[in-house]
Amino acid sequence: MLLELTGVEKRFGGVIALRNGALSVDAGEVHLVMGENGAGKSTMMKIIAGLQRRDGGVMKWRGEVVDFANPVEAARMGIAMVHQESLLAPHLSVAENIFLGRELRGRFGLVDRAAMTQRARQLIAEHHFPLQAEWQVERLSPAGKQLVEICRAIQHGTSLLIFDEPTSSLSESETKEVFKIVRTLRDRGTGVIYITHRMDELRSMGDRVTILRDGETVHTEAMSTLSTAQMIRYMVGREVSALYTREPVTPGAEMLRVHNFSAPPAVKDVSLTVRAGEIVGLAGLIGAGRTELCKAIFGLDRNARGSLWVNERPVQFKTPNAAVKAGVALIPEDRQKTGLARELPIAWNVTMAGLDAISPYGMIRHAAEKTITAQSIERLRIRCDSGAQKAGRLSGGNQQKVVISKWVSRGAKIFLFDEPTRGIDIGAKREVFEVMDELARQGAAILMVSSELPELLQVADRILVMRHGRIAGELPGRTTQEEIMRLAALDTTEQ
Amino acid sequence: MIQRLLPFLTLVVLFVALSIASPHFLTATNLSSVVRQTAVFNIMALGMTLVIISSGVDLSVGSILAMGGLMGTMAMSKGQPILLGVAVGLATGAFFGFLNGLLITQLKISPFIVTLGTMGIVRGLALVVSNGLPVHEIPKDFSYLGEGTVVGVPFVLLLLVVCALLVHFILENTKLGRYTFAIGSNTDAAVYAGIPVKFHTNAIYAICGLLTGLAGMIEASRLMTGQPTAGQGYELQAIAAVVIGGGSLRGGEGSVVGTLIGGFIMGLLANGCDLLGINPYVQQVIIGAVIILAVSVDELRKRRTV
Numbered sequence: 001m002l003l004e005l006t007g008v009e010k011r012f013g014g015v016i017a018l019r020n021g022a023l024s025v026d027a028g029e030v031h032l033v034m035g036e037n038g039a040g041k042s043t044m045m046k047i048i049a050g051l052q053r054r055d056g057g058v059m060k061w062r063g064e065v066v067d068f069a070n071p072v073e074a075a076r077m078g079i080a081m082v083h084q085e086s087l088l089a090p091h092l093s094v095a096e097n098i099f100l101g102r103e104l105r106g107r108f109g110l111v112d113r114a115a116m117t118q119r120a121r122q123l124i125a126e127h128h129f130p131l132q133a134e135w136q137v138e139r140l141s142p143a144g145k146q147l148v149e150i151c152r153a154i155q156h157g158t159s160l161l162i163f164d165e166p167t168s169s170l171s172e173s174e175t176k177e178v179f180k181i182v183r184t185l186r187d188r189g190t191g192v193i194y195i196t197h198r199m200d201e202l203r204s205m206g207d208r209v210t211i212l213r214d215g216e217t218v219h220t221e222a223m224s225t226l227s228t229a230q231m232i233r234y235m236v237g238r239e240v241s242a243l244y245t246r247e248p249v250t251p252g253a254e255m256l257r258v259h260n261f262s263a264p265p266a267v268k269d270v271s272l273t274v275r276a277g278e279i280v281g282l283a284g285l286i287g288a289g290r291t292e293l294c295k296a297i298f299g300l301d302r303n304a305r306g307s308l309w310v311n312e313r314p315v316q317f318k319t320p321n322a323a324v325k326a327g328v329a330l331i332p333e334d335r336q337k338t339g340l341a342r343e344l345p346i347a348w349n350v351t352m353a354g355l356d357a358i359s360p361y362g363m364i365r366h367a368a369e370k371t372i373t374a375q376s377i378e379r380l381r382i383r384c385d386s387g388a389q390k391a392g393r394l395s396g397g398n399q400q401k402v403v404i405s406k407w408v409s410r411g412a413k414i415f416l417f418d419e420p421t422r423g424i425d426i427g428a429k430r431e432v433f434e435v436m437d438e439l440a441r442q443g444a445a446i447l448m449v450s451s452e453l454p455e456l457l458q459v460a461d462r463i464l465v466m467r468h469g470r471i472a473g474e475l476p477g478r479t480t481q482e483e484i485m486r487l488a489a490l491d492t493t494e495q
Numbered sequence: 496m497i498q499r500l501l502p503f504l505t506l507v508v509l510f511v512a513l514s515i516a517s518p519h520f521l522t523a524t525n526l527s528s529v530v531r532q533t534a535v536f537n538i539m540a541l542g543m544t545l546v547i548i549s550s551g552v553d554l555s556v557g558s559i560l561a562m563g564g565l566m567g568t569m570a571m572s573k574g575q576p577i578l579l580g581v582a583v584g585l586a587t588g589a590f591f592g593f594l595n596g597l598l599i600t601q602l603k604i605s606p607f608i609v610t611l612g613t614m615g616i617v618r619g620l621a622l623v624v625s626n627g628l629p630v631h632e633i634p635k636d637f638s639y640l641g642e643g644t645v646v647g648v649p650f651v652l653l654l655l656v657v658c659a660l661l662v663h664f665i666l667e668n669t670k671l672g673r674y675t676f677a678i679g680s681n682t683d684a685a686v687y688a689g690i691p692v693k694f695h696t697n698a699i700y701a702i703c704g705l706l707t708g709l710a711g712m713i714e715a716s717r718l719m720t721g722q723p724t725a726g727q728g729y730e731l732q733a734i735a736a737v738v739i740g741g742g743s744l745r746g747g748e749g750s751v752v753g754t755l756i757g758g759f760i761m762g763l764l765a766n767g768c769d770l771l772g773i774n775p776y777v778q779q780v781i782i783g784a785v786i787i788l789a790v791s792v793d794e795l796r797k798r799r800t801v
Contacts, residue, residue, distance in 0.1 A: 300686075324689025338687045341680035343747045352677055353688040359670045366668075406688060 001063070002027045002160055002191040003048065003079075008057035010043050017043040021057065022217040023193075023210050025160065030182060030192045030205055032223065035212035035235055036397075036425030041195055044212070045162050048193070049081040050074030072101075078159035082149045090138035095120035097137050098152045123151050127181055130174075143174050143286065150181060160191040165423070174286075179205060202231075213237055236427055244433050244458045248477065251461070252276030254312060255445035256328075256414050258297060261306030266292035268469040269306075274414070274445040279436060281460030281477070282449045283484045289469035290449045291333050294416040298330040299323040310414065324353060326414075329407035333418040333449070335396070339403040342392025346384055347373040349391045349402050354410030376405035380435055397428020404435060415439060417448040421455060433459055453481040501792060502740055502756045509763050517770040525766070527649050531641065531717065533762030534651035535560075537755060538710040539729060540736035541662045542592075542703030544754045547737050548666070549699050550679040550746020551606035555595060556707045556733055558617035560726035563588040563711030565621050565630065568721030572632040581640070584712040585705055591617055592704015596697035614730070621723040630721035641716030651713055658706060663751040665702075675699055679746030735782075736761055739789040760785070 001024055008021035018040040025031045035041050046052040047059065050068030059066055061077055068074040071081075088097045095117045096103075104119070106112030120133035129147045131140075137148060153161050163182070182192055182205065194205060202209070206223040211234040219234045256274040261267065266289040274280045282290050296304035299317030308315050310326045317323040320330070332338040341349055350373050351358065358368040373387035380401040384394055391402050400420065407415065417436065421429045436459065440446055450456050456463055463475045465487035472487045513520040520526075539556050546553045567584025571577060591613065598609045643650040666672035674695045677685040685692050710729075715721050738744065739760055740753025764785060768778040 298687075319689075319691075320686055321689045321691050330687060332687055338681075338683040341677055341684050341747070343680045344676060348673065348676065352673075352685070352690070355670050355673060362670045363668055364670060364673060 001025070002061070004058075004060040005044070005048070006058050008044065008047060008059060009055045010040075010047060010052065011055050016215055018047075018054075018215045020216040021047075021212070022220075024220075025191045025193060027159065027191050028186055028189045029207045030186050030194055032202055032206035032209040033193055033195050033212065034202075034209060034231065036395075036427055039212040039235070039425075040215040041212055042164065043215075045081060045164060045193065045195065048074070048160075049079055049162055051081075075156065075158075078157070079162070080153040080156060080158040080160070081162040081164065082146065082153055083164055088137050088145055088148060090136075092137060093117075093133065094124075094131055094135050094137060094140075094148050094151075095133040097148050098123070098155050100152070102156065119155070120151070123155060127151075127154075128177065141286070147174070147177075150178070154181070154185070158190065160193070161185060162193045162195075164195045211235055232426060235425075244430055246279070246433070246437050246459055246461075248461050249277035249440055251278045252443060255310065256297075256447070257307075257309035257312075258293075259307045259309070261293075261296070261304065261308065263289075263292055263296035263301045263304040266469050267296055267304075270466075270469075270471055272447075272464055272471065274447050276413075276443045276445055277440050278461050279440050279446040279448055279459055281456040281463035282447060282466060283451075283453065283456055283463055284466035284472075284488050286451065288466040288488065290466050291418055292469075293466070294330060294418050294447070294449060297323070298328060298416060300330075324410075324412075327412050328414045328416070329353070329410070329412035330416045331400075331403055331407065331418060331420055333422065335399055335403060335422075340391050340399055343390060345388045346377070346382070346391050346394070346402055347387035350376045350387070350405050350409055353406045353412075357410070372409050376409050379408070380405050381431055395425075395428075397424035397431070400424055400428065400432060401435075404432070408435070408439065413444050415444055415446045417446060419449055419451065421450070421452065429455070453484055456484070457481065501796075502753060502760065502789065505789075506756050506760050506763070509760060509767070513763060513767045513770070517767070519770055520767070523647075525770070527644075529762050529766045530649050530652045530655075532766070533758055534649075534655050535710045535714050535717075536729060536732045536736060536761065537655055537758040538658050538713070539707050539733040540754045540758050541658050541751060542706035543730075543733040544662065544737050544740075544742060544749050544751060545665070545675055545699045546606070546703045547734070547742045547744060548679045548746060548749040549675045549696065550682065550744075551599070551696070551699070552610065552734065552744065553592075553595060553606065553700065553703050554610040554730050555591070555614040555617055556703065557726040557729040558614050558621065559588050559591045559704055559707045560711040560714060560729055561723055562591060562617050562621045563708035564715035564725055565625055565711075565721040565723055567708075567712050568630040568633050568637075568715050569625075571634055571637060572630050572721075577634055577637050580637070581712050584715070585708040588708020588711060589701050589705040592707065593697055593701040595704065596700030599700070600693040600696050618723075625721070625723040627723060629723070631719075633715075633719055633721070637716050638719055639716070641713045654709070654713070658709070659751050659755060662702075662706075666751060671695060671698060676747055679748075681747075732761060735786050739786060741793055757789075760789075 003025040005021055005023045008018055010018040021040060021044045023044065033041050043052065047054045050071040050073050053067065089100060098120050099116045104112045104115045106115065117133045124131050124133060131144060131147055137145060182194065186192055196202065202223065208220060208222050209226060210220045211218050211231065213235060252275055254273050254275050259271045261270045270293055284290050295301055297308065299320045299322055308317065310328065315326055347369060351369050355364065358365050377384065377387060382398050382401045382405065384398065391399060394402065420432050436446055448460060461477045463477060463479060463484060465472045465475065465484055467488055475483055539560065543553060543556065563584040566587040567580045570583040571580035595610055595613055598604065599606050639650065641651060645653060666675065674685065674690050677690060678692055678695060682692060714725055736758035737749055737754045740750065740757030742749030742753060761782065764782055765778060768781065
């Protein structure tokens with residue numbers, strides 16, 4: 001056995017993040033770790049990788065009790081982690097990042113740049129990564145950065161590699177490449193711990209799975225004998241249907257019309273309409289221009305051209321402020337960067353977009369703010385101590401609900417949801433879908449970008465597929481993943 | 496909670512310690528002179544509090560202070576009434592503050608760089624306008640602004656209290672104040688929420704300039720001259736007061752109460768050092784050390800609660 005954790009504990013002040021963490025990983029095994037956000041997965045991984053110290057319990061590495069004070073000690077033992085968010089030096093090159101902290105030395109102890117670049121090139125070529133050793137990391141997409149992290153881990157010859165949601169920002173083909181690498185590593189005898197929220201990845205990847213709930217290991221079993229329903233039950237602790245199905249609504253009046261709309265270079269000549277009560281899915285590969293389209297509609301792109309109609313009236317949004325005033329809301333893809341003011345109270349986040357309504361003569365009516373916050377917490381089932389709590393302290397799913405409530409409480413009517421379920425757990429996903437459904441039933445028009453095809457199929461009334469900045473086609477809500485992928489990636493099969 | 500009160504406790508301890516250490520400390524003359532000395536920084540620091548909460552910084556306040564005082568006194572020396580002169584000083588401050596805001600929002604350059612530039616520009620303009628010479632022909636009654644008393648209380652203290660209440664009200668109860676926190680905590684999220692970020696940023700810097708203009712008039716009144724070289728280094732004092740009081744240069748944090756405590760800690764330190772006959776060179780070392788100490792204690796507190 002490579003790694004064994006029993007009864008591992010971790011406390012942050014009065015909060016217990018992990019109380020009974022157990023995990024065993026063998027060499028040559030892909031071990032999945034699952035659980036909702038806040039279940040203690042990340043804490044457990046950080047303890048294994050030496051980023052945090054445990055407060056109790058036993059961790060054995062190759063049979064010996066270990067306690068890593070820092071990631072360097074863990075790395076010396078052969079443990080490395082590919083992080084969810086990039087921990088790279090943005091101004092350095094790909095090659096320099098791969099060797100960061102462990103530079104190859106040449107004569108006189110100076111850094112041997114040529115050797116590093118050469119080795120990096122080799123590594124990239126071996127795995128067919130769409131990277132170049134000389135590229136500056138800052139310019140890479142999130143996916144590219146993830147690949148650099150993987151290169152880094154492989155280069156330093158690890159016996160245990162931890163992947164923390166590696167594919168959450170990767171495209172289909174890049175995901176396949178990551179799977180291939182994981183399998184190769186396993187076949188070479190490396191132990192792999194793999195964290196993911198994506199159900200479809202599990203079956204093809206994992207040998208065994210360990211499920212955490214509320215800071216405790218609740219179950220470990222071979223992947224082949226565990227059904228998806230059982231897995232979800234262990235994770236949530238109660239019966240939850242994996243499938244959410246939405247009763248379609250008869251669409252009402254047209255609320256948003258986009259016509260011959262371009263936002264160079266990402267969006268080209270897009271036309272679409274969304275009607276009241278509708279949830280329209282927007283599918284496509286990473287880089288197809290979906291996020292850029294949403295941003296351009298919302299007034300965030302000065303170069304956007306074409307026409308927009310809201311409630312059948314022509315409009316022009318030069319700033320998000322204008323879009324917001326017209327009743328449009330954007331729930332952005334990157335919650336931390338553009339959705340949430342983490343350091344501010346939940347209440348202030350909730351009323352951020354709708355402060356005008358409760359501030360006659362520019363003065364905030366605090367009583368009204370309290371009422372709105374309490375209503376939002378109840379309506380969206382935001383799990384928190386009070387509205388005064390800092391928004392950044394909530395779990396991912398609850399943070400997303402705060403972002404959504406900002407628009408719901410303002411009374412927005414046209415919603416652009418950009419990857420609304422990214423990085424949130426199954427229970428919260430379902431709740432987000434329920435909110436979207438409720439909004440639609442009350443007459444809102446919703447455009448939903450998602451890279452998770454099963455979700456689009458569950459939620460959307462019809463699905464538009466984007467490819468290279470254009471709408472490649474429209475499909476009914478009851479279509480198949482294959483149909484969507486065919487449209488999304490058509491040109492590669494055409495040639 | 497105790498750590499949140501730390502700046503206040505420090506102030507109390509400092510006050511008690513100085514009362515014991517020096518017989519000259521707890522006297523009406525000394526205390527009113529401390530109040531008068533610190534009022535100028537404190538009023539500037541109030542404006543700086545808004546700017547710093549919005550994740551900005553204003554290095555040009557020392558220069559704006561000089562320009563405001565200069566324009567106000569020049570108006571008076573040309574025969575304008577005192578009140579109009581004061582108004583000119585305030586308007587000058589607000590104008591240059593607004594200019595800072597415009598440069599930051601329109602050119603999309605960081606506040607540090609913009610105000611580093613305007614620090615030089617405004618100082619230079621003040622010297623050009625005045626030919627480098629101070630303005631002396633000022634009506635005698637103007638001295639009331641800096642030196643007068645109302646039933647024994649220094650007039651500047653009343654001004655400081657009024658300004659502090661106003662800024663506190665803005666931060667706690669107005670949309671502008673809330674947006675200041677929102678912009679400072681996460682500017683992108685503020686833009687995405689439809690907040691008119693540029694408009695409010697301009698307003699924040701204009702208010703900072705306005706308060707600096709007032710500080711400039713007080714300084715001019717205390718010296719009874721309009722000095723183009725006044726206020727050099729004051730920007731750092733104002734920033735220090737905000738930061739000691741718990742303001743964060745990362746934005747989204749700060750309070751009027753904190754800033755006032757920070758300002759008075761600085762004021763008492765300087766006064767105490769004078770009274771105890773500590774070498775002025777050593778004073779600078781002490782004040783610098785206090786700034787670092789205060790901020791590191793505050794950082795520790797934040798890290799523990801995260």
